[in-house]
Amino acid sequence: MTSWAGRTAAEISAAVREKRVTPREVAAEHLARIERLDGRVGAFRAVRAEAALAEADEVAARGDFDRLPLAGVPVAVKDNLAVRGESTRVGSAATPDTPADRDHVTVARLRAAGAVVVGLTNVPELCVFGTTDGVLGTARNPWDPTRSAGGSSGGSAAAVAAGMVPIALGNDGMGSLRIPAANCGLVTIKPGHGVVPTGAGDSDWFGMSENGPLATTVEDARLMLSVLAGDEPALRSEAAP
Template identity: 50%
Template sequence: MTDLRSASVAETVRLTSDGDLTPRVVVDEALGRIASLDPGLNAFSVVLAERAHEDAVALGRSRGTPGPLHGVPIAIKEEIDVAGCVTTFGGEANTTPAAADAELVARLRAAGAVIVGKTTMPEFGAYPYTEGASRGVTRNPWDPTRTPGGSSGGTAAAVASGMVPVGIGGDGGGSIRIPSAMCGLFGLKPQRGRVTTAPHEHLWWALGTVGPLARTVRDAAIVYDVIKGNTDTDLYRAGPTGSFEAAALREPGRLRVGWSVEPVGVGVRPDPLHVAAVEETARLLTTLGHDVREVDPAYPDPTAAFVPQFFAGIRSEAQAVEHYDRLERRTRETYRLGSWVTPKVTQWALRASERVAAKANRVFDDVDVLLTPSVAHRPPRVGVIDGRGTVASSLLAMPAIAYAALWNVAGNPAASVPCGLAPDGLPVGVQLVGPTDGEEVLLSLSAQLEQARPWPLLAGAPGVAD
């Protein structure tokens, strides 16, 4: 009998579509795992048990052709609208439920997915650690004393622990890749504009994207094929692409892979375990037939483009909440510190992003894929930014975003790919960065790595369940 704690999206859809299991059984089992595991992890901000059960029953009675996500339980990051739920952005400043689903949630439902709940995040996703005054700390399923990263840490904990097979996160500076690396998941930040942000025109201006965190490359690809594409309101649009699932199922061919462990920012040194992971992955890619060599990416400094957009994103979201006075102290401090980011400054930062992108992409004149660490440090203990202000929290975030944030500024697709467990018992990930609109090559190469070096899955959270 299939263990649904570790069943993939593809396997779940096969079971529900062939009639081996009903969507109700799949969803009810997921809800049972959430009830058992979540009290020790704090992955969910709200669980939609009654509605999810009803949706699954209705889906099982439907006589239509099963969709590509038929009966798959999915968790949604707190910043994304789900009809009937308050979009809290990880805090207490909103109190009115959303009237309608965000476009990507509507696409998931149309494909047969069942939304089981919304996942925790730090307020407005400002930091790469999922903790705050409102929601408390979210814990890493591999070691509950450690952070799962962030800001999509709730989604990562839910997927890594086996509560759900896949969940939706967002990435404005590494927030899909960072928790994927810390929780042993595959997380692809798509090309800017690949997935609609409707009903919003953008997510943190040019920085933010949304997408799945998954246990397999194919699972992420299946979800992307459902949610990718734009609406008329989207400020950004990616270039044309083919089927992501097809890309995940085909060989990548012989690629030029450049690797580097040099961080983008100054003052950050990668953990030796992460340097070793990159070097080992480079050797593996060589044995797989690729042209692999160490390179100097000559990174541009993204600070002048990133920082104003970060402040502009926080300020625009803070201005839109119903109860500004209920925002966390650190968020209100960040709002005040960003008062210099006027609309004119934001537009300047967007133009600066274009210059950064042009310089960053020069590395792809000589290579097809860039290999780096995903993050610089091992997952810290929970509470890393507890009680700290904006400046201290930002400094503590630097090791997490040192390799990731540049590619939000540039817009390129980038993925964190698991490469096993370190001696501390926690996962290690490496980052693969592709050229503009290069998701397909990243998916093909990641799937090849997955097949050559399968990564371990966690069926239950240590210290919480078997």
């Protein structure tokens, strides 16, 4: 039996397009890995198990896999970006537990590309710190749980490094992608101004914050960044060798 947890986003999307695996099978395997590991890692503030499986079925029903660069790829979202139907807590007990009525544009682009949102990841309170230790959860480094995953996109980085998702969405004002990527051994990029739509909660850190990818490979980071930027990336099967 082929295992999909721990595979790259490019590998998963290619397999879904070639009908070697279904989006539901991929989502279920990653959700099982989250259930098994996250009690130790603390990457997720909220896991969308039933909703993610339903979204995976919606992707399968679309039937346009050749147009979906992230077909069936599980993705995690930093808990300062709106996910429709989920609250955005920004690591604080003082924020309202009110479901968002729409996705942030970056989340909407990931979904439009075929990605399946499996959960929202832990952040430090109000995303202020370079470690992810907060009242709603503490993200630990999967390589050594006695150490920090970094911050403020620490939950997203921990989820990718632990193989609970192949890619995750975070953002960076003063190192909040780069610090956890360095701590957890991942690939990231803080996009230049205007490349990816900004806005994180009610603030983009006075124009300093940019939304961007966390991944295990340059190929996955490029693929996710292309989707976030609204480009039409070449699918893996079409890319030059």
